[in-house]
Amino acid sequence: MRILFIGDIVGSVGRAAVKKVLPALKTKYNPHIIIANGENSAAGRGITATIAKELFDAGVHGITMGNHTWDNRDIFEWIDDEQRIVRPANYAPEAPGRGAAIIKANGKTLAIINIQGRTFLPPIDCPFRTADALIEEMSSKTNQILVDFHAEATSEKIAMGWHLDGRASLVVGTHTHVQTNDDRILPQGTAYLTDVGMVGPRDGVLGMERTAVLHKFLTQLPTRFVVDEGDWHFHAVLVDTDDATGKATSIQKIRQTEETLMFF
Incomplete structure (x- = not known):
C-alpha cells in the first residue's frame, strides 16, 4: 500500500495549497490512501463540516485532528456522523x-488512530496506554495501521515511535508545524517521522x-493571532507498506512551495 499523509493544514491558504498540490502528487506517486491533519484548517483553529467536505472533495480520504478539535462548536453537531x-x-x-x-479506498484498507501528547499540553489520558488498546483493536481488522501522534515534545513523539515499532505501519508526529529530518524505518518495520510539517502560509x-x-x-x-496570507508551503510524507505484513518498506518526505510547484 502507498500512503500519503499531509501535515497540519492551516486556514484557507493551506486548503488552497492542498487543492493545488494534491493533483500533481496523485499523478506522480499514485497513493492508494490520503490522510491529512485538519485541526487548524478553519482559520487556524478547528474544522467545520463545510471545510471537511472541501478536503474530502479535494481527494483526502481521512482526517486526523488534535488539541484544537473543539474550537468550532458546530463540530459537536456532526462529528459522531462523520466516520x-x-x-x-x-x-x-x-x-x-x-x-x-477504518478507511477504505482504491481496494486498500487502512486503520487511522489519533493520539494527543501530554507534555506541554493538557493532562488527558495516557497516550501510550491508549495507543496500546487501539492498536490491539485495529489489528484485528487490518495489519495496515497509521498513528498520528499530535504532540509538542519531540522526546514524547520519539518515545511513541519506539513504543509502537513493529505494531504500526506508520507513526507520524503533528502539531509543531516544522518538518523534521529524521524520517526512517525503525528496526521492527514502523516508518517514523517526528513531525510532518504544515501546509499553509510560509512567511508567518x-x-x-x-x-x-x-x-x-x-x-x-x-x-490575537490570525492566519497569515501570502505564499504557501506544503509538507507531507509518503510511505510504502508490504500488503502481507503491514511493515513499511520506504518513507519519503515531501516539501513543495508555490515557486517549486511550477517545476514539479
Missing part, C-alpha cells in the same frame, strides 16, 4: 467522535501572522 474523521482517542470517554477509524510563524507573534514575544501581552 472519516478521528480526534485524539485519549480524550474522556464522554467526548463525541472517535479516536480510530507556524502559519500565524508574524507581527502579532513577535508582539507577543516582545511584550508578553495578550495578542
Whole structure:
C-alpha cells in the first residue's frame, strides 16, 4: 500500500495549497490512501463540516485532528456522523467522535488512530496506554495501521515511535508545524517521522501572522493571532507498506512551495 499523509493544514491558504498540490502528487506517486491533519484548517483553529467536505472533495480520504478539535462548536453537531474523521482517542470517554477509524479506498484498507501528547499540553489520558488498546483493536481488522501522534515534545513523539515499532505501519508526529529530518524505518518495520510539517502560509510563524507573534514575544501581552496570507508551503510524507505484513518498506518526505510547484 502507498500512503500519503499531509501535515497540519492551516486556514484557507493551506486548503488552497492542498487543492493545488494534491493533483500533481496523485499523478506522480499514485497513493492508494490520503490522510491529512485538519485541526487548524478553519482559520487556524478547528474544522467545520463545510471545510471537511472541501478536503474530502479535494481527494483526502481521512482526517486526523488534535488539541484544537473543539474550537468550532458546530463540530459537536456532526462529528459522531462523520466516520472519516478521528480526534485524539485519549480524550474522556464522554467526548463525541472517535479516536480510530477504518478507511477504505482504491481496494486498500487502512486503520487511522489519533493520539494527543501530554507534555506541554493538557493532562488527558495516557497516550501510550491508549495507543496500546487501539492498536490491539485495529489489528484485528487490518495489519495496515497509521498513528498520528499530535504532540509538542519531540522526546514524547520519539518515545511513541519506539513504543509502537513493529505494531504500526506508520507513526507520524503533528502539531509543531516544522518538518523534521529524521524520517526512517525503525528496526521492527514502523516508518517514523517526528513531525510532518504544515501546509499553509510560509512567511508567518507556524502559519500565524508574524507581527502579532513577535508582539507577543516582545511584550508578553495578550495578542490575537490570525492566519497569515501570502505564499504557501506544503509538507507531507509518503510511505510504502508490504500488503502481507503491514511493515513499511520506504518513507519519503515531501516539501513543495508555490515557486517549486511550477517545476514539479
